Amino acid sequence: MRYMDIFDVIVVGAGHAGCEAALAAARLGKRTLLLTMQIESVAMMPCNPSIGGTGKGQLVKEIDALGGEMGLLIDRAFIQSKMLNRSKGPAVHSPRAQADKQRYHEEMLRALGAQGGLELRCAEVVDLLLSNDSVDTVGGVVLQGGEEVPGRAVVLATGTYLNGLVHISDRAWPSGPSGLRASVGFAENLKRRGFPLRRFKTGTPARVLAPSLRYEEMTEQPGDDVIEPFSYINEGKYIGENRASCWMTYTNPEGHKIVAENIGRTAPYGGHTTGTGPRYCLSIEDKVSRFPDRERHQLFLEPEGLSTEEVYIQGMSTSLPEDIQEVFYRTIKGLEDAVISRYGYSIEYDCIDPLSLLPSLESKKIRGLFFAGQVNGTSGYEEAAAQGLVAGVNAARLTDGLAPYVPDRSEAYIGVLIDDLTTKGTEEPYRIMTSRAEFRLVLRQDNADLRLTRAGYALGLASEERFLRAEAKRRAIEAALGYTVYSNGQGANACAVRLSSVRAIPDSSLPKTRNSLAFLPSETGSLEEPRMKAEQESATAQTVGFFNGNELCGIAAAPAEAHSASIRPLPVAIDLPLPEELKGSVARQVEIERKYKGYIEKQRRQVEKFRKLESKRLPQDLDYGSMDGLRLEARQKLSAQRPASLGAASRISGVSPADIAVLMVQLARRERS
């Protein structure tokens, strides 16, 4: 049976990636179908009951700044909030909040239900539908039972369910996380269609019941006195109190001995699993075997919510047999009488090689098919949600024939995440960290709105309220920093720059951000005038630029698009009063800019250098195989991956600076010919 209506975007999976993807596509006006095998899995947290942490907190702030949902949800479902690394520099400050898992799930269901143009449906996808016009273009999905659902773009966000196999000791059974069903048929069909699937795994600890814990034996870890919301919409506003604490304790040699004696009975050490596990989220058996001399390992007891007694034991994931788990956990101070409500387990699942994706997260193999989340080889709710948002936006833009949105490494942690995946790939579950972001001093958790909300607004995703709050902050910061404030006489708080010309610019000299439609108001405060000018001056140009002298301040992909729905005239009131509640964050920005001026300026110069290499686009038909001077490994890697820019080529492992030099010569020769 065939669904009569065609959806613009079909999203397979309602985990953290799928929900952000579906909301983004629907908010861009697309008729969107969100499919999941079980409603319980909607934004489910099968592991740690928290959102954020080092690097992850930055991702959540960026998702929020672009107009995504995760930041708003955790501001409603948090039970404890902390800013990690507060004693260190702002580049590594990372917000983290303990979540009420059930409330988080319910809040996402509410957001999905409230979103126009979005249908949520429980059904299992077992295959892809290819378009009638061409076999390498997606045409929809096939559901269990044979029903065909046509769609113009499809986002796969299947998480840890594809061929999910749960392990406890030497026993294994097909399952998704938390006892939900695994998705088997689909994985087989993806393999049959030649997608590069590989096996990863992750694990989770047991859950214990709060009344059975001896809190007096452990160290309380309360939240911060001042709660900083994740969402910029809530910045400076009251969002509630800390309502729960976490507790810290340690393992000890007695427990380590029990683990060591039974390590052969765990799934990985007993040779029962084939998947590759996460390096930064070790199981207790990994810790005992890799650090045999360590006397103790730290762990945190984290409440799973306010309406449950279950407590998560962070740092203690395991696939030890149940009877040994009982004995082992009770050796830990504070858990002597612990009652286990769920045993720890490990799960292996199929995921794809992200090198098979374009930076837009579209498959290189099938047009219109996007992948997001754990299925791309990452681990973490935040990493999944960030990819989901980008894949959802790009699936929607593809249906309008628009260029994809791809933030780069100098603009966002989201750019670092996606570039690492699609340029370097990953051989184990990938977790974001501040150390992965070379430009982390300018990619801070406190300025994501100043970096990204314009792009989010120009894409049509971020609301006007968000945009105006960010612009009011920007103006106040620039005025306080004594930037030459351009005044059009309508009050002091005005735009910081002025457009001096609008002209066509050739593709080759276009900065990579071509895909992010960033605008600054002209002196009249609206975009109409420059756009008309662009219209007249460069009807044939691919791209027009808004210049202040030679500085490119804004671009539009193509004049024609200047009138399409994807660009909204900016209702920029020159005089943007700064809301009282934002004064604190403006003061903090000014303080950081002043205190770290030298470092920030140095980093901004590094960003310019990076963008120069990124702006050197590499034609997709380059014949690397016959390029003299390139080493064999570089020829093979470049031919296989076909990087979009010289910058991306330089990040492929096995491509040396000497190879890049050869490429630059070849490119220059090509441009001259």
Ligand SMILES: Cc1cc2nc3c(=O)[nH]c(=O)nc-3n(C[C@H](O)[C@H](O)[C@H](O)COP(=O)(O)OP(=O)(O)OC[C@H]3O[C@@H](n4cnc5c(N)ncnc54)[C@H](O)[C@@H]3O)c2cc1C
């Ligand atoms: C046991 C375990 C331990 C973990 N430990 C950690 C950790 O310590 N740290 C960490 O950062 N992350 C951890 N994670 C990972 C974290 O849960 C995931 O990163 C995150 O949930 C991924 O989100 P996602 O949206 O990609 O997929 P998921 O949240 O897994 O959601 C996938 C969705 O796809 C749907 N689906 C799948 N196949 C089909 C199909 N064929 N048809 C229709 N719907 C389908 C499912 O129903 C579900 O809605 C762990 C996960 C598990 C399971």
